Each structure stands twice: as structure tokens, then as C-alpha cells.
Amino acid sequence: MMKHMKEKLNKTEISWILYDVGNSAFAMLISTTIPIFFQSLAAGASITEARTSGLWASVTAISVLILAILSPILGAIADYRGMKKPIFSTSLCISIMALLVLSFTEHWLVFLIVFVIARLSYSACNVFYDSMITDVTTDDRMDMVSSHGFAWGYIGSCLPFVAGIILIFTCPFGLSTAQATQISFLITAVWWVGMTVPLLKNVKQTYYLERSDHTFTHVFKRLGTTFQKLKSEKKILFFIIGYFCYIDGVYTIISLSTTYGGEVGIDSTSMILALLVTQIVAFPCAILSGKLAQKYGSLKLIRFFILCYIGICLFGYQLDKAWEFWVLAIAVGMCQGGIQSLSRAYYGKLIPKEEASEYFGFFDIFGKFADFFGPLIVAICAFLFGTSTYGILALALLFVIGFLFLRKSEKA
Numbered sequence: 526m527m528k529h530m531k532e533k534l535n536k537t538e539i540s541w542i543l544y545d546v547g548n549s550a551f552a553m554l555i556s557t558t559i560p561i562f563f564q565s566l567a568a569g570a571s572i573t574e575a576r577t578s579g580l581w582a583s584v585t586a587i588s589v590l591i592l593a594i595l596s597p598i599l600g601a602i603a604d605y606r607g608m609k610k611p612i613f614s615t616s617l618c619i620s621i622m623a624l625l626v627l628s629f630t631e632h633w634l635v636f637l638i639v640f641v642i643a644r645l646s647y648s649a650c651n652v653f654y655d656s657m658i659t660d661v662t663t664d665d666r667m668d669m670v671s672s673h674g675f676a677w678g679y680i681g682s683c684l685p686f687v688a689g690i691i692l693i694f695t696c697p698f699g700l701s702t703a704q705a706t707q708i709s710f711l712i713t714a715v716w717w718v719g720m721t722v723p724l725l726k727n728v729k730q731t732y733y734l735e736r737s738d739h740t741f742t743h744v745f746k747r748l749g750t751t752f753q754k755l756k757s758e759k760k761i762l763f764f765i766i767g768y769f770c771y772i773d774g775v776y777t778i779i780s781l782s783t784t785y786g787g788e789v790g791i792d793s794t795s796m797i798l799a800l801l802v803t804q805i806v807a808f809p810c811a812i813l814s815g816k817l818a819q820k821y822g823s824l825k826l827i828r829f830f831i832l833c834y835i836g837i838c839l840f841g842y843q844l845d846k847a848w849e850f851w852v853l854a855i856a857v858g859m860c861q862g863g864i865q866s867l868s869r870a871y872y873g874k875l876i877p878k879e880e881a882s883e884y885f886g887f888f889d890i891f892g893k894f895a896d897f898f899g900p901l902i903v904a905i906c907a908f909l910f911g912t913s914t915y916g917i918l919a920l921a922l923l924f925v926i927g928f929l930f931l932r933k934s935e936k937a
Contacts, residue, residue: 538670540723541661544654545674546681547720550713551624551647553682556779557800558689559627559640562706566633584637588644593890595645596652597751600886601744603653606733609660609882610725613653617721619646621714628710631703652889656881657724658873660731668823671870672815675862679804679811685709685716687801732878751883761875763934768868769891771831771927774920775861776892777899778837795847799854806855811862815870823867824935830864831928838921842914899923 534542560581567577603609623643630636662670689709696705737743755762818826837856844850876884902923903916 534670534673537661537727537729538666538673540727541654541657542670542674542677543720544724545678547717548647548650548654549678549682550685550716551620551643553686553804554710554713555644555647557686557797558693558706558709562703563633563636563640565703566631566636570633572633580637584641588641588648591645592648595649596889597748597883597886598744599649600652600656600882600884600889601747601751601880603656603882604734604880605736607730607736609653609657609730609733610728613650613657614725616646616649616653619643620650621718624710624714624717628707628714648889652885653882654724655869655873655888656885657728657730658869659876659878659881661728664874665819667870667873668818668867669815671873672811672818672863672866675866676808676811676815679807679862681716681720683801683804685713688712690797732881734879747880747883751880751887755887759937760934761872763930763937764872764875765888765891767927767930767934768872768888769927770923770930771827771834771864772868772892773899774834774838774923774927775864777903777920778834778841778857779861792847795850799851802851803854803858803861806858807862810859811866814863814867818867818870823871824931827864827867827871828928828931830860830867831924831931833860834864835921835924835928838917838924841917 563581564574564577567580568574572580599612603612620643623639623646626639627636627643630639658667658671689706689712692700692705692709692712693702696702700708755765814826814830833856837853837860840849840856841853844853872885872888873881899920902919906916906919909915
């Protein structure tokens with residue numbers, strides 16, 4: 526009975542988790558519908574496929590660079606008393622407004638510019654949201670709460686996505702495919718706002734730094750101090766370096782799975798269905814990982830998932846059949862929720878609670894650069910060897926390095 530009560534989520538924790546349910550729908554759009562819609566707008570403006578791909582890659586790189594600069598600064602500001610939720614709310618409003626604009630614009634350049642704004646503000650929201658985990662729960666419940674966030678986020682991403690896909694394929698009421706696609710953006714915006722309301726009402730900033738007359742000038746001094754701390758606190762430093770390596774592999778597998786599947790001959794229908802299966806499988810596995818972490822420790826579970834990913838890379842190297850792609854999708858679904866949620870929770874336990882937003886700003890930098898660095902490795906391998914399969918093996922090496930740094934972090 527006591528064990529059941531310990532695992533029961535309270536109102537504040539549920540409110541925090543629901544935001545994951547909402548914003549995951551936009552994350553799904555970023556990796557699926559939005560790039561496809563942009564390609565159609567660019568094609569309508571007689572822009573070549575090569576230039577379209579180049580434009581999309583460029584704005585992605587620019588977004589990463591801007592976020593790398595802004596995340597720690599905004600995080601440091603948000604750590605002061607009464608600042609976290611207002612900055613989070615502002616970022617959220619910008620995201621929603623940008624998504625609404627995307628729902629109506631038909632000019633490729635306007636769409637591209639507004640998408641950058643939407644992605645930047647969405648990513649800023651994630652920095653503040655992740656740091657709120659220290660406000661909503663205790664260290665001994667952090668693995669469980671973070672895992673529930675990712676788990677329900679997977680389901681949350683599927684529901685509006687499926688609604689949008691049905692709308693796009695059926696085009697009811699005489700809608701064109703483009704109009705149906707833009708309405709799917711509106712559905713996501715409404716879903717995102719609705720799931721955020723409980724967080725805005727029920728989550729309070731528990732840990733904070735007191736403001737002073739020179740708050741904003743102190744922000745940059747704190748950034749320098751925190752950077753020095755990261756270099757001296759070996760446990761955090763080794764973990765975040767290891768995190769950069771293995772999450773690089775995780776994000777690359779997620780973002781390039783459809784491209785790689787197409788290269789080895791998997792049809793688009795199979796890939797879309799496999800993507801949905803990945804999200805559905807990830808739901809129970811993420812929750813299970815949180816429970817197992819309470820028993821065995823989050824760091825052991827993270828290392829176990831890294832070993833699983835090494836196996837996934839080796840299996841992916843020889844992949845050439847549709848059923849193998851499905852096996853790979855299920856395996857990724859079983860691992861990705863656990864490794865992401867437990868990494869967030871473990872980092873939340875290591876850092877000072879009063880400076881959580883600033884530290885999560887640095888955490889976000891490593892995640893964003895990983896999102897850029899991994900695809901670059903695969904692209905270089907594809908250029909050198911004429912196939913991206915060798916890039917999959919290179920990702921296995923990243924997981925090995927990440928595993929070794931986690932061992933160093935544990936011993937520090």
C-alpha cells in the first residue's frame with residue numbers, strides 16, 4: 526500500500542507531465558508534416574529539391590547556433606525569483622502565435638522564417654520546462670515523474686498527428702491537401718495550449734535565487750562561474766560529455782530513420798506506420814524504465830540502454846528488409862523514452878536546484894549540438910563511402926564513448 530502511494534502522482538506532477546503531452550505534438554510536426562509541407566511550398570515556387578534541402582538544413586543549423594547562445598542566458602535569468610514562469614509563458618505565446626501563422630501562410634520564405642521563430646521559442650520552452658522538474662518533485666521521485674512525462678508525451682504526439690493525417694488523406698468538406706495540412710497545424714496549436722493550462726495554474730517556482738539591483742549584469746558573471754563549476758565538478762562534467770555522445774546517437778537515429786529507410790528500399794507507408802509504432806511502444810517502456818530506475822538506479826539503466834543502442838546500430842548496418850525496419854522501430858521505441866527521461870532526471874539530481882534553469886540551459890546546448898553533429902557524421906560517411914550505412918556504425922562508436930564517460934562520472 527505504501528509503495529502504491531509513493532508511486533501515485535500528485536496534482537503538481539500531473540500538471541507538469543501534461544505539458545509534455547502537449548508540446549510533443551509540435552515535436553512530431555517538426556519531424557514529419559512541416560518539412561513535407563515546406564517542400565510543397567518550395568516546389569510551387571519552382572525551387573529545386575537541392576536548394577530546398579539546403580534551405581531547410583541551413584535554418585536548422587542557424588536555430589541550433591542561436592539556441593546555443595540564448596539557452597544559458599535565458600536559463601540564468603529564469604533562475605531568479607518569479608522569473609521562470611513568465612519567461613516560459615512568453616516563449617509559449619510566441620510558439621503558439623508562430624504556429625498559427627504557419628497555419629495560414631502560403632509563401633515559402635515567410636513559412637521558413639516563422640518556422641525558425643516557432644522552433645526557437647519551442648526549444649526555449651523546453652529549457653524552462655525541464656528545469657521545472659526540480660520544482661515539482663523530489664529527487665527520489667524524479668526518475669518516475671520524468672519517465673511519465675516522456676511516456677505520455679509519446680501518446681500525446683500521436684493523437685493530434687493521427688487526426689491531422691486522417692484529415693490530410695481524406696480532405697473532407699472539399700478541402701485541398703494544403704488546407705487540410707494547415708488545419709492540422711491549428712489542431713496541434715489548440716492541443717498544445719490546452720495541455721499547458723494545468724502547468725500554468727498549478728506549478729510554482731520552488732527553488733530560486735533572490736533578485737538584486739544588478740540582476741541582469743550578475744547573469745553573465747554567473748554564466749562564467751557556472752562554466753568554471755562544470756569544469757571542476759567532474760561528476761557533472763563527465764556525465765554531460767557522455768550525454769552529448771550518446772544522445773547524439775539517439776537523436777540522429779530518430780531524425781534520419783525515414784531517410785535511411787528510404788535508402789535501403791523501405792516504402793513510405795511502412796515508415797510512417799513504423800514511426801507510430803515506435804511512439805506507442807515507447808509509452809509503456811518509458812514508464813517501466815522509471816520504475817526500474819527506482820530499484821536499480823538511473824545510471825545503470827542509462828548504461829543498459831546505451832548497450833541496447835549499440836546493438837541497434839549493428840543491426841541497422843545490415844538492414845535491407847521491411848520486417849527488419851519494423852524490428853528496429855520497436856527496439857528504438859523500447860529504449861528512447863527510457864534513455865531520454867532518465868538522463869533528464871539524473872541530471873536534475875546532480876545540479877543545484879536554485880540554478881536549475883541555467884544548468885538545463887547548458888544541458889540543452891549539448892542536446893542541440895548533438896542534433897547537429899550526428900547527422901553531420903552520417904552525411905560525411907555517405908559522401909566518403911557512397912552510403913550512409915557506415916554512418917550507422919560511426920554512431921555505435923559515439924554510444925561506446927558515451928558509455929565510458931558515464932563510467933567516469935559514476936566514479937568521480
